[in-house]
Amino acid sequence: MADFSDYGDIFADICREWDEAEKDLKRAEQVAEQVVLPAIKELRYAGRRLAQAMKLASADGDKAEIQKLLQDAAFNCHRARHDAIDAASAQIAKILDLACEKLGHDVVLAVNPQFSELIQKVEGLRDKIVKARGSPEDRDRIYEIVENADFPNLIEAFQKFRSSESLMTKMAAEQRWRRVRNDIFGYIGILGFALTVIGLIFDFRKH
């Protein structure tokens, strides 16, 4: 039977990292289903490393090699946590941009008075991510703060924004219909005016 007693610490580390990754994934899933894919892939790689380590251990393989595989698995879980936060926050930033561009600032602000706070939250989180990438020694500490405070807060605020999306879409559709109707009436008016002017010119020439 394979002996895993030498690897207790690293297994505990993997379990802790995996649990944290699961929590981040569950939050990221609320933004968009597709954005969790990079984190899931990292967990898949972690699973692969674990399977390889177990195979080696069951054949009394090289302990250093097993240790390295388990460390890789822990690192993959760690990356999954970062990927879930990075991808979800990037997607939130994109959705907020798209809402302003496609639905209009007036509609977004009318339905979401807290919109600027939401923007500040996402920008604050993105700034921290940039800072974490710039300083490898502080990276884990910054991500831990983000993971425990900024990210859950952002997801909560974004869920409120999302719950108002159907109302915003309806308002934007009404605005677009009104614009089309006004354009049509505008063109009919211009055409009518042009025909009247042409008619008057002909009438004037006759007399």
Add this chain to the structure above:
Amino acid sequence: MPLFRQFFDWLSVKDYAAAKERAAIETAARYSRGNVAAQSGWFLDEAGLQKLSAAGDRAVSNLKQKTQLT
């Protein structure tokens, strides 16, 4: 995409949902390091998986019908 369809998508604000979908695929591709298929946007999401599953079910029932006929 035909122009009139684009116009009706704009009128019904379907363009917003489509843009969000595209953005999600771009985000997934951008953060998928080392995974070439995902980087090219080739992956199945829940909706795609359901579509594929429904198509598979239809194909199997068609096949069953055909084998019963012969």
